[in-house]
Amino acid sequence: DGGITQSPKYLFRKEGQNVTLSCEQNLNHDAMYWYRQDPGQGLRLIYYSQIVNDFQKGDIAEGYSVSREKKESFPLTVTSAQKNPTAFYLCASSPAQQETQYFGPGTRLLVL
Amino acid sequence: AQKVTQAQTEISVVEKEDVTLDCVYETRDTTYYLFWYKQPPSGELVFLIRRNSFDEQNEISGRYSWNFQKSTSSFNFTITASQVVDSAVYFCALSRTLNDYKLSFGAGTTVTVRA
Numbered sequence: 704d705g706g707i708t709q710s711p712k713y714l715f716r717k718e719g720q721n722v723t724l725s726c727e728q729n730l731n732h733d734a735m736y737w738y739r740q741d742p743g744q745g746l747r748l749i750y751y752s753q754i755v756n757d758f759q760k761g762d763i764a765e766g767y768s769v770s771r772e773k774k775e776s777f778p779l780t781v782t783s784a785q786k787n788p789t790a791f792y793l794c795a796s797s798p799a800q801q802e803t804q805y806f807g808p809g810t811r812l813l814v815l
Numbered sequence: 816a817q818k819v820t821q822a823q824t825e826i827s828v829v830e831k832e833d834v835t836l837d838c839v840y841e842t843r844d845t846t847y848y849l850f851w852y853k854q855p856p857s858g859e860l861v862f863l864i865r866r867n868s869f870d871e872q873n874e875i876s877g878r879y880s881w882n883f884q885k886s887t888s889s890f891n892f893t894i895t896a897s898q899v900v901d902s903a904v905y906f907c908a909l910s911r912t913l914n915d916y917k918l919s920f921g922a923g924t925t926v927t928v929r930a
Contacts, residue, residue: 744923745819762917804918806859
Protein backbone atom coordinates (compact mmCIF):
# COMPACT_ATOMS: atom_id res chain seq x y z
CA ASP A 704 0.00 0.00 0.00
CA GLY A 705 1.23 3.48 -0.82
CA GLY A 706 1.34 6.01 1.94
CA ILE A 707 3.23 8.00 4.53
CA THR A 708 4.47 6.39 7.72
CA GLN A 709 5.70 8.13 10.83
CA SER A 710 7.42 6.55 13.79
CA PRO A 711 7.23 6.31 16.66
CA LYS A 712 3.61 7.11 17.46
CA TYR A 713 4.66 8.44 20.89
CA LEU A 714 8.09 9.75 21.84
CA PHE A 715 9.40 10.89 25.19
CA ARG A 716 12.26 13.31 25.50
CA LYS A 717 14.38 14.05 28.50
CA GLU A 718 15.75 17.52 29.20
CA GLY A 719 18.77 18.30 27.03
CA GLN A 720 18.22 15.35 24.74
CA ASN A 721 17.97 15.38 20.95
CA VAL A 722 15.32 13.11 19.45
CA THR A 723 14.62 12.17 15.84
CA LEU A 724 11.19 11.62 14.33
CA SER A 725 10.97 9.41 11.28
CA CYS A 726 8.93 10.10 8.14
CA GLU A 727 8.91 7.73 5.17
CA GLN A 728 6.79 7.81 2.01
CA ASN A 729 6.48 5.36 -0.86
CA LEU A 730 4.35 7.61 -3.04
CA ASN A 731 7.32 8.77 -5.13
CA HIS A 732 6.57 12.34 -4.09
CA ASP A 733 9.24 14.97 -4.59
CA ALA A 734 8.22 17.37 -1.84
CA MET A 735 8.04 16.65 1.89
CA TYR A 736 7.07 18.78 4.87
CA TRP A 737 7.10 18.85 8.67
CA TYR A 738 4.38 20.59 10.68
CA ARG A 739 3.86 21.14 14.37
CA GLN A 740 0.39 21.18 15.91
CA ASP A 741 -0.32 22.56 19.38
CA PRO A 742 -3.67 22.10 21.15
CA GLY A 743 -6.40 24.33 19.74
CA GLN A 744 -4.16 25.64 17.00
CA GLY A 745 -3.67 25.05 13.34
CA LEU A 746 -0.57 23.50 11.87
CA ARG A 747 2.64 25.49 11.59
CA LEU A 748 5.37 24.66 9.09
CA ILE A 749 8.78 23.71 10.49
CA TYR A 750 10.78 22.66 7.41
CA TYR A 751 10.08 21.59 3.86
CA SER A 752 12.03 19.97 1.05
CA GLN A 753 11.33 20.18 -2.66
CA ILE A 754 13.97 17.69 -3.79
CA VAL A 755 16.64 15.43 -2.40
CA ASN A 756 19.56 17.18 -0.67
CA ASP A 757 17.63 20.44 -0.48
CA PHE A 758 15.40 21.87 2.25
CA GLN A 759 14.16 25.24 3.49
CA LYS A 760 13.12 26.64 6.84
CA GLY A 761 9.46 27.16 7.50
CA ASP A 762 7.88 29.53 9.97
CA ILE A 763 9.15 27.91 13.18
CA ALA A 764 12.47 26.21 12.32
CA GLU A 765 14.41 27.27 15.42
CA GLY A 766 15.38 24.27 17.54
CA TYR A 767 14.79 21.77 14.74
CA SER A 768 16.93 20.21 12.02
CA VAL A 769 16.20 17.98 9.02
CA SER A 770 17.95 16.03 6.30
CA ARG A 771 16.82 14.77 2.90
CA GLU A 772 19.35 12.21 1.75
CA LYS A 773 16.76 9.97 0.10
CA LYS A 774 13.60 10.86 -1.78
CA GLU A 775 11.43 8.70 0.45
CA SER A 776 12.78 9.86 3.81
CA PHE A 777 12.66 13.20 5.66
CA PRO A 778 13.63 12.78 9.33
CA LEU A 779 13.14 15.62 11.80
CA THR A 780 15.46 16.13 14.78
CA VAL A 781 14.15 18.05 17.75
CA THR A 782 17.24 19.48 19.40
CA SER A 783 17.81 20.55 22.99
CA ALA A 784 17.56 24.12 21.76
CA GLN A 785 13.82 23.67 21.29
CA LYS A 786 12.57 24.74 24.70
CA ASN A 787 8.94 23.79 24.25
CA PRO A 788 8.91 20.62 22.14
CA THR A 789 5.73 19.04 23.48
CA ALA A 790 3.40 18.89 20.48
CA PHE A 791 1.93 16.70 17.77
CA TYR A 792 4.21 16.47 14.73
CA LEU A 793 2.83 15.76 11.29
CA CYS A 794 4.76 14.89 8.17
CA ALA A 795 3.31 15.46 4.72
CA SER A 796 4.32 14.93 1.11
CA SER A 797 3.15 16.10 -2.31
CA PRO A 798 4.03 15.07 -5.87
CA ALA A 799 5.55 18.49 -6.44
CA GLN A 800 5.51 21.55 -4.28
CA GLN A 801 2.42 23.05 -5.87
CA GLU A 802 0.39 19.90 -5.53
CA THR A 803 -1.92 18.79 -2.74
CA GLN A 804 -0.18 17.67 0.45
CA TYR A 805 -1.01 14.32 2.02
CA PHE A 806 -0.32 13.66 5.67
CA GLY A 807 1.06 10.87 7.80
CA PRO A 808 -0.47 9.65 11.08
CA GLY A 809 1.69 11.89 13.28
CA THR A 810 4.06 11.53 16.24
CA ARG A 811 3.19 12.87 19.67
CA LEU A 812 6.28 14.16 21.50
CA LEU A 813 6.22 14.54 25.26
CA VAL A 814 8.87 15.91 27.57
CA LEU A 815 9.70 13.99 30.74
CA ALA B 816 0.86 37.77 4.31
CA GLN B 817 -1.76 35.11 4.14
CA LYS B 818 -4.25 34.41 6.88
CA VAL B 819 -7.08 31.95 7.39
CA THR B 820 -9.75 32.51 10.03
CA GLN B 821 -12.10 29.85 11.30
CA ALA B 822 -14.19 31.76 13.80
CA GLN B 823 -16.11 28.75 15.07
CA THR B 824 -14.05 26.90 17.65
CA GLU B 825 -16.54 24.13 18.37
CA ILE B 826 -19.87 23.03 16.91
CA SER B 827 -22.09 20.36 18.43
CA VAL B 828 -25.03 18.89 16.54
CA VAL B 829 -27.36 15.95 16.77
CA GLU B 830 -27.06 13.27 14.14
CA LYS B 831 -28.82 14.07 10.85
CA GLU B 832 -28.57 17.81 11.36
CA ASP B 833 -26.71 19.88 8.80
CA VAL B 834 -23.60 21.74 9.89
CA THR B 835 -21.79 24.57 8.13
CA LEU B 836 -18.19 25.47 8.86
CA ASP B 837 -17.04 28.97 8.07
CA CYS B 838 -13.69 29.88 6.57
CA VAL B 839 -12.55 33.40 5.76
CA TYR B 840 -9.17 34.07 4.20
CA GLU B 841 -6.88 36.98 3.46
CA THR B 842 -4.36 37.11 0.65
CA ARG B 843 -2.86 39.68 -1.69
CA ASP B 844 -2.45 37.12 -4.45
CA THR B 845 -4.84 37.02 -7.39
CA THR B 846 -4.44 33.27 -7.73
CA TYR B 847 -4.31 30.83 -4.86
CA TYR B 848 -5.52 27.44 -3.67
CA LEU B 849 -7.98 26.74 -0.87
CA PHE B 850 -8.21 23.44 0.98
CA TRP B 851 -10.25 21.61 3.57
CA TYR B 852 -8.78 18.82 5.68
CA LYS B 853 -10.43 16.58 8.27
CA GLN B 854 -8.58 15.42 11.40
CA PRO B 855 -10.39 12.55 13.13
CA PRO B 856 -9.44 11.54 16.69
CA SER B 857 -6.68 9.30 15.31
CA GLY B 858 -4.79 12.48 14.38
CA GLU B 859 -4.03 12.01 10.70
CA LEU B 860 -5.14 14.84 8.42
CA VAL B 861 -7.37 13.64 5.60
CA PHE B 862 -7.54 15.72 2.43
CA LEU B 863 -11.10 16.65 1.44
CA ILE B 864 -10.90 19.23 -1.33
CA ARG B 865 -8.68 21.68 -3.17
CA ARG B 866 -10.14 24.67 -4.99
CA ASN B 867 -8.32 26.99 -7.39
CA SER B 868 -9.26 30.64 -6.99
CA PHE B 869 -10.21 30.77 -10.65
CA ASP B 870 -12.94 28.22 -10.11
CA GLU B 871 -15.83 29.69 -8.16
CA GLN B 872 -18.24 26.87 -8.85
CA ASN B 873 -19.64 25.23 -5.79
CA GLU B 874 -18.88 21.56 -5.37
CA ILE B 875 -20.78 18.66 -3.90
CA SER B 876 -19.32 15.30 -2.96
CA GLY B 877 -21.81 13.01 -1.31
CA ARG B 878 -22.91 14.67 1.94
CA TYR B 879 -20.18 17.31 1.66
CA SER B 880 -20.55 20.59 -0.19
CA TRP B 881 -18.41 23.68 -0.49
CA ASN B 882 -19.40 27.27 -1.17
CA PHE B 883 -16.59 29.45 -2.52
CA GLN B 884 -17.34 33.18 -2.68
CA LYS B 885 -14.40 35.25 -3.84
CA SER B 886 -16.30 38.50 -3.23
CA THR B 887 -16.40 37.81 0.51
CA SER B 888 -13.15 35.80 0.67
CA SER B 889 -14.98 32.83 2.08
CA PHE B 890 -14.81 29.09 1.46
CA ASN B 891 -17.49 27.49 3.61
CA PHE B 892 -18.03 23.78 4.10
CA THR B 893 -21.37 22.09 4.77
CA ILE B 894 -21.97 18.57 5.98
CA THR B 895 -25.52 17.47 5.21
CA ALA B 896 -27.30 14.92 7.40
CA SER B 897 -24.35 14.63 9.75
CA GLN B 898 -23.25 11.29 11.16
CA VAL B 899 -21.25 10.36 14.25
CA VAL B 900 -18.29 9.49 12.00
CA ASP B 901 -18.16 13.14 10.96
CA SER B 902 -16.93 14.06 14.43
CA ALA B 903 -13.48 15.55 13.88
CA VAL B 904 -11.51 18.76 13.69
CA TYR B 905 -11.81 20.42 10.31
CA PHE B 906 -9.13 22.73 8.97
CA CYS B 907 -9.33 25.27 6.19
CA ALA B 908 -6.03 26.16 4.51
CA LEU B 909 -4.66 28.49 1.85
CA SER B 910 -1.59 28.34 -0.38
CA ARG B 911 -0.11 30.45 -3.11
CA THR B 912 0.18 29.15 -6.65
CA LEU B 913 3.55 30.66 -7.49
CA ASN B 914 6.99 30.53 -5.85
CA ASP B 915 5.87 29.74 -2.34
CA TYR B 916 3.41 26.91 -1.83
CA LYS B 917 3.35 26.82 1.94
CA LEU B 918 0.01 25.98 3.47
CA SER B 919 -1.43 28.53 5.89
CA PHE B 920 -3.90 26.82 8.20
CA GLY B 921 -6.81 28.14 10.18
CA ALA B 922 -7.09 27.17 13.85
CA GLY B 923 -9.66 24.49 13.08
CA THR B 924 -13.27 23.83 14.04
CA THR B 925 -14.12 20.88 16.25
CA VAL B 926 -17.35 19.19 15.16
CA THR B 927 -19.09 16.83 17.55
CA VAL B 928 -22.01 14.83 16.22
CA ARG B 929 -24.15 13.27 18.95
CA ALA B 930 -26.21 10.17 18.33
